[in-house]
Each structure stands twice: as structure tokens, then as C-alpha cells.
Amino acid sequence: MSTAVAHPNIALIKYWGKRDDDAILPLTGSLSLTLDVFPTTTTVTLDAAADGDAAVFDGIAATGAAAARITAFLEIVRAAAGVRTPARVVTRNSVPTGAGLASSASGFAALAVAAADAYGLGLDERALSRLARRGSGSACRSIIGGAAIWHAGHDDATSFAEAVPSPALGMVIAVVDAGAKAVSSREAMQRTMRTSPYADAWVRATAQDLDAMMDALARDDMTAIGELTESNALRMHAAIMGSRPPIRYLAPQSIALFDAAAQLRAEGLEAYATADAGPNVVLVCRDADVDDVRDRLAERAPTVRLVAAHAGPGAHLVPDASRSG
Ligand code: DP6
DSSP: OEEEEEOOEEEEEOOOOEEETTTTEESSOEEEEEBSSSOEEEEEEEOTTSSSOEEEETTEEOOHHHHHHHHHHHHHHHHHHTOOOOEEEEEEESSOTTSSSOHHHHHHHHHHHHHHHHTTOOOOHHHHHHHHHHHOTTHHHHTSOSEEEEOOOSSGGGOOEEEOOOOOEEEEEEESOOSOOSSOHHHHHHHHHHHOTTHHHHHHHHHHHHHHHHHHHHHTOHHHHHHHHHHHHHHHHHHHHTSSSOOOOOOHHHHHHHHHHHHHHHTTOOEEEEOOSSSOEEEEEEGGGHHHHHHHHHHHOTTSEEEEEEBOOOOEEOHHHHHOO
């Protein structure tokens, strides 16, 4: 029995588009901050007596596509371990699943670490990142604490995340809608690449944004970090909106939060907005400004749940829980 904890990450430079759907190799690199809020805790127990894998998410047995995705992932782990034993997976999420709050990232990062341990694979951080990537691309970055770059790579061995030096950054998560989204990011990503006339431009621009972001982090240039973050997110959403049939994740309230970030900047507080595949908006700022940003945003958006977040740890085993039987 092995238990691991992982936290979501929010990308400053987004991953959107695969060159290989099966191995989950991305078209471009991306860069994110792993947070200290909304942990996922996953326990994997091998069960030689079971007919097959079983997965329980927040007390509810997984079925259908969700269960199949867990088994497909465990098959990768079993193939590497040379073991056929089924597993029981028990997951507790503190983030609303499917709401664009990166639950698949923390989910597969925690599962990768717990399953690798349960099946006796002695994997280092890079190998764990590669493994987590096979479950959900963005999960490879939640293996790493704090700021992480996911190198696009050209094959399984070269596509992994690792830590990057960064100034201390923080985030304020604005939960616009905690319900499940209409189109999954996996499907929307495929549709964007297949049908959006802006897909190629997105890929080219993002490769440049990633280089520029690495420079901005190294220079500790908050303005450049923030402007690149906000622009890269809007470019991703522009490419998504160009899909047919169209997909639009940003809600009126999301746009209002981008405006609110601009107002905070006009008042001299550096905060920049980003959004993943959903209506929630995340403000990025210097870590020291997180409370200020949250409080000043609360004045402008009193009905929106705001969560202050800081850089968090990479996915890791929880030794005591795994020994407690
Ligand atoms: C918008 O990692 O969920 O959050 O690899 O198909 O599982 P799959 O996709 P996923 O996509 C995340 C996309 C994003 C941007 C990002 O986190 O970089």
C-alpha cells in the first residue's frame, strides 16, 4: 500500500496541443507553478485476489471512461514492473474535479508516485514526471515543486518536467464556476488542433513565449512574467474559440476578472490574469503581494470565491499513511 500527495499546477505558458496522443507528447514546452492548495491524496494497494482494478474517487466508485483511464495508466506501470496484479486506487480530491482547476494534473501526479511505489519501480523525479505525463500531460509538472518547465522533447524519454529558477510567485484563484465543464480539455485540445485556423500560429507563438518567459524569470522581471502569462493565456483561448464547432471556456465573469487585474495594475499592484480550460481565472503576482491581490480583488468581485496560493511541493509519498495499513 502506497500513498502519495500532489498539488495542482497552473501554467504561465500553456500546454495546448499534442504531437502524439498516445504517448502524450506536446507540440510545445510549457511552464507552470505547482501550488500549495487543493491537494490530491491517492492510495494504491495491490490486490492479487481482485478480478481487475478498482478506483474510488471521493468515496464514489469510478466507472466507464474514468475507470478505463486509470486502468490504462496502471497498465503502463505494470508493463514497466513486469507484474500483472490488479490494484485498488482510492483518491481524495480537495479540488472540484473537471472544473478547470487542474484536478487531472494533481490526480495523475499522485497516482504516478503512489503506483510506481506500490509496484516497486524505483523511479527518480524525471522518470516519475514522464510516467505522470502518460496519464495527463500537465501532470508531469505537478511532480515538480514550485516553478517547472515541461520540455516538449521529441520522444517519451525527452518529454518531462524539471524545476526552473524563479522569483517567488503567488497566485489568487477565482472560482467562477466549480461545476464540470461541457467539453473536456482533452477533446477540446484535439478539436483545436484539427479545426482551428489559429492552431499553427498558437504553436509557433508559444515556443517563443516559453523562451521569453525563461528570460523574464531569470531577470526577475515581474512585468514581463505577467504580461507573457496573460497574453499566452488569451492566445490559447483565441485558438480554442477558433475551433468548429466552437468552444468557449471564458464566461462573462471570467472577462470581468481579467479587467479587474488590469485595474489593480493601474493602481500600481502588479497582478496578471490567466485561465485554463474553464471559466475560473487565476491572478499571478509576486508572492509577497498575494494577500493584497486577494483583498483588492474581493472588493471588485465580492461574490467570487477567492483562494490565495503560494508555491507548493512536488508530488511525494506520505510514508506514515502507507504504513498505517
Ligand atoms: C489548459 O493536461 O488536462 O490546463 O494531456 O489531454 O490530459 P491531457 O490534457 P491536460 O491539459 C491541460 C491544459 C491546460 C493548460 C496547461 O495546464 O498547460
